[in-house]
Amino acid sequence: MRAAVLTAPDRFEVQNRPVPEPAADQLLVRVAACGVCGHDVLARKGLLAARPGQVLGHEIAGRVEAVGPAGDTSWLGRRVALVQRFPCGTCAECAAGHTNTCRGGPGFYGEDLPGGYAEYVLAGPLNAVALPDTIDDEVGAILSCALGTGLHALRRTRAAAGEVVLVTGASGGVGIHTVRIAAALGATVIAVTSSDSKKQTLLGSGAQAVVTVAEGAPAVRAAAANLGRPRGADVAIETTGTPTFGLSLKALAPRGRLAVVGNTDPGAVEVHLGLMILKELEIVGSAHANRRELLDVVDLVAGGKVTPVSPRVWPLDDVAAAHAAVDSGALVGRAVIRP
Ligand SMILES: [Zn+2]
Protein backbone atom coordinates (compact mmCIF):
# COMPACT_ATOMS: atom_id res chain seq x y z
CA MET A 1 0.00 0.00 0.00
CA ARG A 2 1.04 3.62 -0.41
CA ALA A 3 1.70 5.57 2.78
CA ALA A 4 3.01 9.11 3.42
CA VAL A 5 5.79 8.44 5.93
CA LEU A 6 7.24 11.14 8.19
CA THR A 7 10.91 10.43 7.45
CA ALA A 8 12.34 13.38 9.42
CA PRO A 9 10.90 16.49 11.09
CA ASP A 10 8.99 18.47 8.42
CA ARG A 11 9.59 15.82 5.76
CA PHE A 12 7.05 13.42 4.25
CA GLU A 13 7.86 10.72 1.70
CA VAL A 14 5.29 8.48 -0.03
CA GLN A 15 6.54 4.89 0.33
CA ASN A 16 5.24 1.39 -0.33
CA ARG A 17 4.47 -0.57 2.81
CA PRO A 18 2.86 -3.97 3.42
CA VAL A 19 -0.91 -3.92 3.99
CA PRO A 20 -1.41 -4.66 7.72
CA GLU A 21 -2.96 -8.00 8.71
CA PRO A 22 -5.99 -7.87 11.03
CA ALA A 23 -5.51 -10.13 14.09
CA ALA A 24 -8.21 -11.55 16.40
CA ASP A 25 -11.36 -9.42 15.95
CA GLN A 26 -9.58 -6.50 14.24
CA LEU A 27 -10.88 -4.79 11.11
CA LEU A 28 -8.83 -3.88 8.03
CA VAL A 29 -10.07 -0.48 6.86
CA ARG A 30 -9.41 0.91 3.39
CA VAL A 31 -8.86 4.60 4.21
CA ALA A 32 -11.10 6.89 2.18
CA ALA A 33 -10.18 10.15 3.94
CA CYS A 34 -7.96 11.28 6.79
CA GLY A 35 -8.07 14.68 8.49
CA VAL A 36 -5.03 16.83 9.28
CA CYS A 37 -5.18 18.50 12.68
CA GLY A 38 -2.99 20.75 14.80
CA HIS A 39 -1.78 17.64 16.61
CA ASP A 40 -0.36 16.39 13.28
CA VAL A 41 1.43 19.70 12.76
CA LEU A 42 3.19 19.38 16.14
CA ALA A 43 3.98 15.72 15.37
CA ARG A 44 5.43 16.70 11.98
CA LYS A 45 7.77 19.17 13.71
CA GLY A 46 8.97 16.40 16.03
CA LEU A 47 7.35 17.93 19.13
CA LEU A 48 5.16 14.93 20.07
CA ALA A 49 5.58 11.18 20.47
CA ALA A 50 5.65 10.35 16.73
CA ARG A 51 9.17 9.30 15.63
CA PRO A 52 10.64 9.39 12.11
CA GLY A 53 9.29 6.42 10.14
CA GLN A 54 5.77 6.87 11.54
CA VAL A 55 2.65 7.35 9.41
CA LEU A 56 0.61 10.20 10.90
CA GLY A 57 -3.16 10.69 10.77
CA HIS A 58 -5.74 9.89 13.45
CA GLU A 59 -8.91 11.27 11.79
CA ILE A 60 -9.99 8.35 9.65
CA ALA A 61 -12.99 7.20 7.64
CA GLY A 62 -13.08 4.31 5.20
CA ARG A 63 -14.57 0.94 4.40
CA VAL A 64 -13.98 -2.39 6.13
CA GLU A 65 -12.33 -4.76 3.63
CA ALA A 66 -11.34 -7.65 5.90
CA VAL A 67 -11.78 -8.89 9.47
CA GLY A 68 -9.44 -10.93 11.66
CA PRO A 69 -9.90 -14.68 12.24
CA ALA A 70 -12.16 -14.05 15.28
CA GLY A 71 -13.82 -11.01 13.69
CA ASP A 72 -17.51 -10.28 13.15
CA THR A 73 -18.04 -10.58 9.39
CA SER A 74 -21.07 -8.26 9.51
CA TRP A 75 -18.49 -5.42 9.45
CA LEU A 76 -17.36 -6.41 5.95
CA GLY A 77 -18.12 -3.73 3.38
CA ARG A 78 -19.38 -1.25 5.98
CA ARG A 79 -18.36 2.39 5.80
CA VAL A 80 -16.90 3.44 9.12
CA ALA A 81 -15.47 6.41 11.01
CA LEU A 82 -12.82 5.70 13.62
CA VAL A 83 -12.10 7.11 17.07
CA GLN A 84 -8.53 8.48 17.28
CA ARG A 85 -7.47 5.96 19.93
CA PHE A 86 -7.80 2.20 19.42
CA PRO A 87 -8.28 1.03 23.04
CA CYS A 88 -7.68 -2.37 24.66
CA GLY A 89 -11.21 -2.82 26.00
CA THR A 90 -10.06 -4.68 29.11
CA CYS A 91 -8.13 -2.25 31.39
CA ALA A 92 -9.68 -0.34 34.30
CA GLU A 93 -9.97 2.84 32.18
CA CYS A 94 -11.80 0.99 29.41
CA ALA A 95 -14.05 -0.81 31.92
CA ALA A 96 -15.06 2.59 33.33
CA GLY A 97 -15.83 3.89 29.82
CA HIS A 98 -12.76 6.15 29.65
CA THR A 99 -11.25 4.59 26.52
CA ASN A 100 -9.65 7.96 25.69
CA THR A 101 -7.24 7.49 28.60
CA CYS A 102 -6.57 3.78 27.93
CA ARG A 103 -2.87 3.03 27.69
CA GLY A 104 -3.25 -0.59 26.65
CA GLY A 105 -4.35 -1.71 23.21
CA PRO A 106 -2.91 -0.59 19.89
CA GLY A 107 -3.18 3.07 21.03
CA PHE A 108 -3.27 6.42 19.26
CA TYR A 109 -3.07 6.48 15.46
CA GLY A 110 0.06 8.14 14.13
CA GLU A 111 1.91 7.63 17.40
CA ASP A 112 1.42 4.12 18.77
CA LEU A 113 0.26 2.52 15.54
CA PRO A 114 0.46 3.66 11.89
CA GLY A 115 -2.17 6.27 11.02
CA GLY A 116 -4.41 7.22 8.16
CA TYR A 117 -2.02 8.96 5.76
CA ALA A 118 -2.04 5.56 4.05
CA GLU A 119 -4.30 3.31 2.03
CA TYR A 120 -5.05 0.95 4.94
CA VAL A 121 -5.22 0.99 8.75
CA LEU A 122 -6.24 -1.51 11.40
CA ALA A 123 -9.21 -0.79 13.66
CA GLY A 124 -11.59 -2.70 15.91
CA PRO A 125 -15.22 -2.78 17.04
CA LEU A 126 -14.21 -0.65 20.05
CA ASN A 127 -13.20 2.34 17.92
CA ALA A 128 -15.20 1.92 14.70
CA VAL A 129 -18.66 3.41 14.14
CA ALA A 130 -20.84 2.76 11.09
CA LEU A 131 -21.33 5.81 8.87
CA PRO A 132 -24.72 6.45 7.28
CA ASP A 133 -24.72 7.14 3.53
CA THR A 134 -25.82 10.73 4.17
CA ILE A 135 -22.36 11.50 5.62
CA ASP A 136 -19.54 11.53 3.06
CA ASP A 137 -16.01 10.23 3.65
CA GLU A 138 -14.37 13.63 4.16
CA VAL A 139 -16.88 14.68 6.83
CA GLY A 140 -16.84 11.16 8.30
CA ALA A 141 -13.08 11.43 8.77
CA ILE A 142 -13.25 14.57 10.91
CA LEU A 143 -16.21 13.58 13.10
CA SER A 144 -14.26 12.07 15.98
CA CYS A 145 -11.50 14.66 16.33
CA ALA A 146 -12.93 17.92 14.99
CA LEU A 147 -16.45 17.39 16.40
CA GLY A 148 -16.22 14.67 19.05
CA THR A 149 -13.43 16.52 20.85
CA GLY A 150 -15.65 19.55 21.33
CA LEU A 151 -18.60 17.46 22.49
CA HIS A 152 -16.34 15.68 25.00
CA ALA A 153 -15.05 19.04 26.31
CA LEU A 154 -18.58 20.43 26.61
CA ARG A 155 -19.46 17.34 28.67
CA ARG A 156 -16.28 17.62 30.79
CA THR A 157 -17.38 21.17 31.72
CA ARG A 158 -21.05 20.17 32.18
CA ALA A 159 -22.01 22.93 29.72
CA ALA A 160 -25.79 23.23 29.67
CA ALA A 161 -28.43 24.85 27.49
CA GLY A 162 -28.82 28.52 28.37
CA GLU A 163 -25.23 28.91 29.60
CA VAL A 164 -22.69 31.24 28.00
CA VAL A 165 -19.85 29.22 26.47
CA LEU A 166 -16.61 30.83 25.34
CA VAL A 167 -14.72 29.01 22.56
CA THR A 168 -11.15 30.08 21.76
CA GLY A 169 -9.41 29.19 18.49
CA ALA A 170 -12.94 29.36 17.17
CA SER A 171 -11.99 29.32 13.47
CA GLY A 172 -9.91 26.16 13.79
CA GLY A 173 -11.16 22.68 13.02
CA VAL A 174 -12.12 21.85 16.61
CA GLY A 175 -13.08 25.44 17.44
CA ILE A 176 -15.64 26.08 14.72
CA HIS A 177 -17.33 22.74 15.32
CA THR A 178 -17.41 23.33 19.08
CA VAL A 179 -19.17 26.63 18.33
CA ARG A 180 -21.71 24.78 16.16
CA ILE A 181 -22.26 21.93 18.64
CA ALA A 182 -22.59 24.26 21.65
CA ALA A 183 -25.11 26.38 19.75
CA ALA A 184 -27.03 23.24 18.71
CA LEU A 185 -27.16 22.15 22.37
CA GLY A 186 -28.77 25.46 23.29
CA ALA A 187 -25.78 27.32 24.72
CA THR A 188 -25.06 30.97 23.94
CA VAL A 189 -21.63 31.11 22.32
CA ILE A 190 -18.91 33.76 22.41
CA ALA A 191 -16.22 32.94 19.85
CA VAL A 192 -12.63 34.13 20.20
CA THR A 193 -10.57 34.24 17.04
CA SER A 194 -7.35 35.77 15.76
CA SER A 195 -8.63 38.09 13.06
CA ASP A 196 -11.61 40.26 12.18
CA SER A 197 -11.85 38.55 8.78
CA LYS A 198 -13.25 35.40 10.41
CA LYS A 199 -16.04 37.14 12.34
CA GLN A 200 -18.77 36.66 9.74
CA THR A 201 -18.08 32.93 9.39
CA LEU A 202 -18.37 32.51 13.16
CA LEU A 203 -21.57 34.53 13.42
CA GLY A 204 -22.92 32.31 10.64
CA SER A 205 -21.90 29.24 12.69
CA GLY A 206 -24.14 30.12 15.62
CA ALA A 207 -21.88 32.38 17.72
CA GLN A 208 -23.82 35.24 19.36
CA ALA A 209 -20.67 37.37 19.70
CA VAL A 210 -17.16 37.27 18.27
CA VAL A 211 -14.13 38.80 19.98
CA THR A 212 -10.56 38.94 18.66
CA VAL A 213 -7.63 37.81 20.80
CA ALA A 214 -6.23 41.36 20.62
CA GLU A 215 -9.43 42.75 22.17
CA GLY A 216 -8.83 40.44 25.12
CA ALA A 217 -10.72 39.49 28.27
CA PRO A 218 -12.42 42.91 28.78
CA ALA A 219 -14.14 42.51 25.40
CA VAL A 220 -15.22 38.97 26.27
CA ARG A 221 -16.67 40.14 29.58
CA ALA A 222 -18.46 43.00 27.80
CA ALA A 223 -19.91 40.50 25.32
CA ALA A 224 -20.99 38.21 28.18
CA ALA A 225 -22.63 41.19 29.94
CA ASN A 226 -24.58 41.93 26.76
CA LEU A 227 -25.74 38.32 26.82
CA GLY A 228 -27.00 38.55 30.40
CA ARG A 229 -23.84 37.44 32.25
CA PRO A 230 -22.32 40.55 33.90
CA ARG A 231 -19.71 38.45 35.78
CA GLY A 232 -18.46 36.60 32.69
CA ALA A 233 -18.88 33.31 30.82
CA ASP A 234 -20.04 30.08 32.48
CA VAL A 235 -17.74 27.82 30.46
CA ALA A 236 -14.57 28.25 28.39
CA ILE A 237 -13.45 25.66 25.86
CA GLU A 238 -9.76 26.39 25.35
CA THR A 239 -8.72 24.97 21.98
CA THR A 240 -5.48 26.92 21.55
CA GLY A 241 -3.94 26.67 25.04
CA THR A 242 -1.02 28.94 25.92
CA PRO A 243 -1.88 31.92 23.68
CA THR A 244 -5.39 32.43 25.13
CA PHE A 245 -5.40 30.58 28.46
CA GLY A 246 -5.09 33.76 30.54
CA LEU A 247 -7.85 35.44 28.57
CA SER A 248 -10.18 32.47 29.11
CA LEU A 249 -9.52 32.30 32.83
CA LYS A 250 -10.15 36.04 33.29
CA ALA A 251 -13.34 35.89 31.24
CA LEU A 252 -15.04 33.30 33.49
CA ALA A 253 -17.82 34.11 35.93
CA PRO A 254 -17.80 32.71 39.49
CA ARG A 255 -17.89 28.89 39.40
CA GLY A 256 -16.90 29.02 35.75
CA ARG A 257 -15.42 25.85 34.21
CA LEU A 258 -12.54 25.80 31.76
CA ALA A 259 -11.62 22.78 29.63
CA VAL A 260 -8.12 22.65 28.15
CA VAL A 261 -8.49 20.87 24.82
CA GLY A 262 -5.72 22.24 22.62
CA ASN A 263 -2.07 22.91 23.22
CA THR A 264 -0.92 24.59 20.02
CA ASP A 265 2.16 26.17 21.55
CA PRO A 266 3.41 23.68 24.16
CA GLY A 267 4.81 25.43 27.18
CA ALA A 268 3.92 26.60 30.67
CA VAL A 269 1.04 28.94 31.48
CA GLU A 270 0.55 31.11 34.52
CA VAL A 271 -2.48 30.30 36.64
CA HIS A 272 -3.67 33.18 38.79
CA LEU A 273 -4.44 31.22 41.97
CA GLY A 274 -6.14 34.16 43.69
CA LEU A 275 -8.58 34.38 40.79
CA MET A 276 -9.24 30.63 40.96
CA ILE A 277 -9.90 30.74 44.70
CA LEU A 278 -12.04 33.85 44.84
CA LYS A 279 -14.16 32.84 41.83
CA GLU A 280 -14.17 29.10 42.69
CA LEU A 281 -13.09 28.27 39.14
CA GLU A 282 -12.54 24.78 37.77
CA ILE A 283 -9.92 23.81 35.20
CA VAL A 284 -10.19 20.38 33.59
CA GLY A 285 -8.26 18.65 30.85
CA SER A 286 -10.16 17.10 27.97
CA ALA A 287 -8.55 14.48 25.74
CA HIS A 288 -10.14 13.95 22.32
CA ALA A 289 -13.25 11.72 22.28
CA ASN A 290 -14.69 8.32 23.08
CA ARG A 291 -16.76 6.03 20.87
CA ARG A 292 -19.91 7.27 22.67
CA GLU A 293 -19.18 10.84 21.51
CA LEU A 294 -18.49 9.67 17.96
CA LEU A 295 -21.86 7.87 17.92
CA ASP A 296 -23.56 11.02 19.26
CA VAL A 297 -21.80 13.23 16.71
CA VAL A 298 -22.89 10.90 13.88
CA ASP A 299 -26.49 11.32 15.13
CA LEU A 300 -26.17 15.12 15.44
CA VAL A 301 -24.85 15.38 11.87
CA ALA A 302 -27.14 12.75 10.30
CA GLY A 303 -30.12 14.39 12.05
CA GLY A 304 -29.23 17.80 10.63
CA LYS A 305 -28.65 19.42 14.05
CA VAL A 306 -24.99 20.17 13.34
CA THR A 307 -23.56 20.86 9.89
CA PRO A 308 -19.79 20.34 9.66
CA VAL A 309 -17.69 22.79 7.65
CA SER A 310 -16.83 21.06 4.35
CA PRO A 311 -13.18 20.00 4.59
CA ARG A 312 -10.65 20.97 1.90
CA VAL A 313 -9.22 17.90 0.21
CA TRP A 314 -5.69 17.01 -0.95
CA PRO A 315 -4.39 13.75 -2.49
CA LEU A 316 -1.88 11.67 -0.49
CA ASP A 317 1.03 12.92 -2.61
CA ASP A 318 0.23 16.50 -1.54
CA VAL A 319 0.25 15.88 2.20
CA ALA A 320 2.92 18.58 2.63
CA ALA A 321 0.64 21.09 0.88
CA ALA A 322 -2.24 20.15 3.17
CA HIS A 323 0.03 20.75 6.18
CA ALA A 324 1.17 24.09 4.71
CA ALA A 325 -2.48 25.15 4.44
CA VAL A 326 -3.02 24.29 8.12
CA ASP A 327 0.21 26.15 9.02
CA SER A 328 -0.97 29.27 7.18
CA GLY A 329 -3.88 29.78 9.59
CA ALA A 330 -6.02 30.85 6.65
CA LEU A 331 -8.04 27.66 6.53
CA VAL A 332 -11.44 27.66 8.23
CA GLY A 333 -12.35 24.11 9.23
CA ARG A 334 -10.32 21.02 8.40
CA ALA A 335 -7.87 19.82 5.75
CA VAL A 336 -8.38 16.23 4.63
CA ILE A 337 -6.18 13.80 2.70
CA ARG A 338 -7.60 11.20 0.32
CA PRO A 339 -5.15 8.28 0.11
ZN1 LIG B 1 -7.10 15.44 15.36
Ligand SMILES: [Zn+2]
Ligand atom coordinates in the same frame (compact mmCIF):
# COMPACT_ATOMS: atom_id res chain seq x y z
ZN1 LIG C 1 -7.92 -0.08 27.90
